[in-house]
Amino acid sequence: MKEKGLFLDGVKITLGGRTLIELSRHVRPGGVLTVMGPSGSGKSSLLAYLAGFLDPVFTASGRALVDGIEITRLPPEERHAGILFQDPLLFPHMSVAGNLIFALPESLKGRSERRAQAEAALEGVGLDGMGTRDPATLSGGQKARVALARVLLSEPRMLLLDEPFSKLDMDLRQQMRMLVFDKAHERGLPVLLVTHDEADAEAAGGETVRIGE
Amino acid sequence: MLMLTRLGPALVILLLTGPIAFGLAGTVLPAFGFLPVLGGMELTLRHFRDLFSEPAIFTSASLSLTMGLATAFISLLTVMLFIAGYAGTRAIGRVQHLVSPLLSLPHAAAAFGLAFLIAPSGMLARLISPELTGWQRPPDLLIVNDPMGLAMMAGLIVKEIPFLLLMTLAALPQAPLPQTRMLAASLGYGRMAGFLLGLWPVIYRQIRLPVFAVIAFASSVVDVGIILGPTRPAPLAVRLVEWMDDPDLSMRNLASAGALLQLGVTGLALALWLGLERLGAALCTRMAMHGWRFRRDALIRAAALAAMVLAAAIVLAGLCSLLLWSFAGLWQFPDALPSSFTLRTWMRTLPSILEPLRMTLLAGLLSTLIASLLAILCLMNEDETRRRPGRGALTLLYLPLLIPQVAFVFGLQLFLVYAGMLATLPALVLAHLVFVMPYAYLSLKDPWYAFDRRYDQIAAGLGKGRARRFFSIRLPVMLRAVLTTAAVGFAVSVGLYLPTVLVGAGRLTTVTSEAVALASGGNARVIGAYAFWQMFLPAAGFAVATFMPTLIFRRFRGMQV
Amino acid sequence: MLKHFLAAALLCTASLPAHAEDFTAADWNKVLEEARGQTVYFNAWGGAQNINAYIGWAAGELRDRYGVTLKQVKLDDTAHAVATVLAEKTAGRDEGGSVDLIWINGENFAAMKERGLLLSPGWAQDLPNWRYVDHENKPTITTDFTIPVEGLASPWGMAQLAFFYDGARMDAAKLPRTADELLAWAEANPGRFSYPQPPDFTGTSFLKQVLLEKVTDRSVLDRPVEDDVFAEVTKPLFDYLDTLHKVAWRSGRAFPQNYPAMKQLLADGELDIIFAFNPSEASSAIANGELPDTVRSFTFPGGTLANTHFVAIPYNANAKAGALVTANFLLSPQAQARKQDPAFWGDPTVLSMEKLDPAARAGFEAIDLGIATLKPEELGPALGEPHPSWMERIEEEWNRRYTAEN
Structure with missing residues (x-):
């Protein structure tokens, strides 16, 4: 378990005595684990558990490690779990660049350096020069790409995806899938994907776990 | 930070229950003769005997009782019929815009406005005289201060209607409006009947505590009673404050005994209301059983709309005539306008208004700041523990609004005298906080819950700690809601009369306590100038809350309303 | 008698003249010195704007001349101030009381005198401006509602229905x-x-x-x-x-x-x-x-x-010296003349025109009492x-x- 990647070690989430999820898996860097299940099956609770926001009504046992570090013992902000939800959730009171700069680690100093990194990240998702824009003026696809760029800038140790493509149009959806999985692969990030869309699972290409069926 | 949020609820409970518990104790003990300050150590029922032998004490008590019930009943009825007739239409929004500013207006200012409107020499009489009435001089009619308390009731109703309307509108989204409406319509029910039978019970459950607060307030209000209420005898609470002020300190025992009677009167009013609730429920059931459809409700709908608009119009017209008075030179009856305009009143009152103005701002801003901080801490703690406050906690929060102010502010004053804290700024801020806190929490609660917590989770995923998340994300995104909360709190503080008078002890005065003190002089010009500040300050607060976020985030469309 | 007051009540100033049987200017200077920087809470009926404005004027003068800050506590009934002092006395707060000066007469004066709530012994006759007061011809200055005043309150104005x-x-x-x-x-x-x-x-x-x-x-x-x-x-x-x-x-x-x-x-x-x-x-x-x-x-x-209305100082006043300075200022020909002027207040003076120097008297004579005011001899x-x-x-x-x- 000192290996790279995400280890789910006997993770078990119960709600009022009912077991929702019981799982042990290893997701290697760049790999994807897809969790599928109908709504209410508790698949999102797994995500919340890993990110550190599990509602206290759930009971969780087991542990999760990323690159040998037991993240489940850390406060949420130290887990470096990059999250993408089905909504892009760009901070509405910051410009596009502001959103990106906010995501940069605090260790990176210097205004111009931070700004340059943000610009580069925008280029990386094909949105060059959009830094000064108000996020509310972007199209759905642009927002999704900014959200991706934002999460990547924060130097995450893993990606947690909560049906991130479900609100996009068909053709955009395919593009975004490619983009996200390529970037994750490129960076060697283990990915946990929660979805009820078979096509997502297919595109992800990794192992699929079905729960609640 | 974690420690702080845990502290939040504890502090709030302490701040709310502490003054109330001590205050009630400080009222109950003297009522039974225990008042060591005055050397009273024996337990006796003498003061209650004295109380009940006071002339016309039961008239006063029953005035207070009817005031509470009738005010709540008429205000609620108006709001209910209006909502039933217009929910889901654009009229709601328009009336809401008309009525919302009235919410922040201190009761006393609204009462002044009404008084100067309806008095025999008031604006209305001037407008129609002598052409329509033939009055060259004001008629000798007892309108303001009428023995039945009708003027006082009207003054309360025009203020409670906005309050109940906004409370109802806040509860409205929780009721499945379009579905029920379609269902009821398909069954052939009239628009209003369908609403009342199908949705009102759900909504009413949400606004029950505010309705109780209206009953408690109207049955024990002092300032509106002084301005508009009967004088022979005055409503109970007004008389209690007079006794409390009597140079004969043994009257304090009497006042305390009276405060317990007030507690009983308000309690009785609430109990009777519970009975009325049952009656109303039974009536609804019967109507539903009979299957009456009430399809022709156009008249009632129009009447409800008219009543809403009238309530707002009365207050606004009253305020306008007050403002006119403040600039008036000689203005004799029946002239509709002053014969000359002058700045004299403003020049003369300005020096003496500066100090109350300063104290209003100081007490208002401090209590608002503390209350807003505590409300945020409490809500953060709720996020932490993922537990929403239960019925008990909400009732606790409403406690200062449900217990008659006289019943515990009397006792609180006594404790402050003991502690040598009377008429100090901290004591005044504390007293205001007791009343500002509930409103601050209640107004922040819904926007707080509405905040998409995934923003917070994303920020945490980006590696940002709690403090950073709060100050960089949550606070700016919620700036409008937080400022509105502060504006609500500030408006409440500006309007507080009794706590200011008793705790400020005449040395710390606010524009409201000064304005009510001037009420007895009947000087319309000076009252007009003070009432202006009373309406201006809360309005300024709301203006800041509206325009500041707009200005700060003018570049961001997602941050505009 | 001022010496009694100074000895008994005036805070910590121990260096008082040992034999000040007669009032001396030096004693008064001590009072002025003590008063500088004090805040005087003047509990006065606040129902009339012109009176409030007059008190506001006096506050400005007192600040400029003597460094005394005068704050009016506006009462709707003077009984409040009596109640406050009585409450403080019962609570044992014999020093640092919250009321420094009260506008008073009649039953309130009688109550305070009877209960020992007033600064005593009498001090009013020791005020420098007492020499102008017309106590010989205005009996209500020395006897208020049949109660002997005994210097426990300083006259401020005359009133007649x-x-x-x-x-x-x-x-x-x-x-x-x-x-x-x-x-x-x-x-x-x-x-x-x-x-x-x-x-x-x-x-x-x-x-x-x-x-x-x-x-x-x-x-x-x-x-x-x-x-x-x-x-x-x-x-x-x-x-x-x-x-x-x-x-x-x-x-x-x-x-x-x-x-x-x-x-x-x-x-x-x-x-x-x-x-x-x-x-x-x-x-x-x-x-x-x-x-x-x-x-x-x-x-x-x-x-x-x-009757006559007065200002009195509670026995436990916090700013006794400041209150004395205020009472004295309110008796000054300038303050009294302004008070008598209907443009400001229109309250008849307690001073004797004969006792004033010609300049001060001219100040009173110059006042336009207004068309609606009866002359003193018409008052009956x-x-x-x-x-x-x-x-x-x-x-x-x-x-x-x-x-x-x-």
Whole structure:
């Protein structure tokens, strides 16, 4: 378990005595684990558990490690779990660049350096020069790409995806899938994907776990 | 930070229950003769005997009782019929815009406005005289201060209607409006009947505590009673404050005994209301059983709309005539306008208004700041523990609004005298906080819950700690809601009369306590100038809350309303 | 006597003259020194804007001249201040009290004197400006409501009941000349007369005026009230009121709260005859645009109630020196002249014109008392106040009878 990647070690989430999820898996860097299940099956609770926001009504046992570090013992902000939800959730009171700069680690100093990194990240998702824009003026696809760029800038140790493509149009959806999985692969990030869309699972290409069926 | 949020609820409970518990104790003990300050150590029922032998004490008590019930009943009825007739239409929004500013207006200012409107020499009489009435001089009619308390009731109703309307509108989204409406319509029910039978019970459950607060307030209000209420005898609470002020300190025992009677009167009013609730429920059931459809409700709908608009119009017209008075030179009856305009009143009152103005701002801003901080801490703690406050906690929060102010502010004053804290700024801020806190929490609660917590989770995923998340994300995104909360709190503080008078002890005065003190002089010009500040300050607060976020985030469309 | 005060009450200044049997300027300088920087809470009825403005003016002068900060605590009833001091005394707060100076007379003065709530021994005669006070010709300066003042309060102004009417609406020849004529007038003009609801002092003054006119033997009112005679002595008064209320404004179902309220009602044309405890009130109201300039004054030839109002210092006042300086300033010819000017207040002075130097006297003579003010010689005889206990009983009885309608 000192290996790279995400280890789910006997993770078990119960709600009022009912077991929702019981799982042990290893997701290697760049790999994807897809969790599928109908709504209410508790698949999102797994995500919340890993990110550190599990509602206290759930009971969780087991542990999760990323690159040998037991993240489940850390406060949420130290887990470096990059999250993408089905909504892009760009901070509405910051410009596009502001959103990106906010995501940069605090260790990176210097205004111009931070700004340059943000610009580069925008280029990386094909949105060059959009830094000064108000996020509310972007199209759905642009927002999704900014959200991706934002999460990547924060130097995450893993990606947690909560049906991130479900609100996009068909053709955009395919593009975004490619983009996200390529970037994750490129960076060697283990990915946990929660979805009820078979096509997502297919595109992800990794192992699929079905729960609640 | 974690420690702080845990502290939040504890502090709030302490701040709310502490003054109330001590205050009630400080009222109950003297009522039974225990008042060591005055050397009273024996337990006796003498003061209650004295109380009940006071002339016309039961008239006063029953005035207070009817005031509470009738005010709540008429205000609620108006709001209910209006909502039933217009929910889901654009009229709601328009009336809401008309009525919302009235919410922040201190009761006393609204009462002044009404008084100067309806008095025999008031604006209305001037407008129609002598052409329509033939009055060259004001008629000798007892309108303001009428023995039945009708003027006082009207003054309360025009203020409670906005309050109940906004409370109802806040509860409205929780009721499945379009579905029920379609269902009821398909069954052939009239628009209003369908609403009342199908949705009102759900909504009413949400606004029950505010309705109780209206009953408690109207049955024990002092300032509106002084301005508009009967004088022979005055409503109970007004008389209690007079006794409390009597140079004969043994009257304090009497006042305390009276405060317990007030507690009983308000309690009785609430109990009777519970009975009325049952009656109303039974009536609804019967109507539903009979299957009456009430399809022709156009008249009632129009009447409800008219009543809403009238309530707002009365207050606004009253305020306008007050403002006119403040600039008036000689203005004799029946002239509709002053014969000359002058700045004299403003020049003369300005020096003496500066100090109350300063104290209003100081007490208002401090209590608002503390209350807003505590409300945020409490809500953060709720996020932490993922537990929403239960019925008990909400009732606790409403406690200062449900217990008659006289019943515990009397006792609180006594404790402050003991502690040598009377008429100090901290004591005044504390007293205001007791009343500002509930409103601050209640107004922040819904926007707080509405905040998409995934923003917070994303920020945490980006590696940002709690403090950073709060100050960089949550606070700016919620700036409008937080400022509105502060504006609500500030408006409440500006309007507080009794706590200011008793705790400020005449040395710390606010524009409201000064304005009510001037009420007895009947000087319309000076009252007009003070009432202006009373309406201006809360309005300024709301203006800041509206325009500041707009200005700060003018570049961001997602941050505009 | 100032030395007693200084020794007993003035904080920690130990270096006082040992043999200051006579008042010396040095003592007063000590007081001035002590007063500098103090804040004086002046508890004064705050129902009249012109008076508040006058006090505001005095505050400015005191700050500039003596470094004393004067803050008016506006009362709607002076009894509040009495209650505060009494509460403090009962709570054992014998120092650092919250009231420094009270505007007072009558029952409140009597109550405070009787309960030992006033700074004593008497200090008023030791104030530098006492030398101008007309105590020889104005007996109410030394005897307030039959109670000897004994220097426990410093005179501030004179008051006498005077009536006002609007000459544009009423014929000056038909004005009532006695309380009985007033009642007859009210019966002929229903709804046009009223009086402030007791315990407002203007209202109780009216009750005393009627009592003084209707009582058979006035001397009984100089003594404390006795239970067995009260009903008999006051019966004519209450019979009078019973009749009056039937024809009064609002049929006696409501009363104006105080004099300013009556003034407003006169301006609005609701009342035709009002009265104040200050003969120049009408002129100052005209000057302020609150009453039309057709308003005039009249009085009863048989005399009207008169008294003096004072300022007093509670025994536990926090800023005693500052309060003394304030009391002295309020007695100064300049302050008194401004007070007598209807443009500011219009309250008659307690000073003797003979005792003033010519320049100061000229200041008084230059005052335009206003068209509506009766000259001192036109005011008629001054009727002395009854013993305060009478008023307390009459207020009680008034409440018992009239608190509730019917």
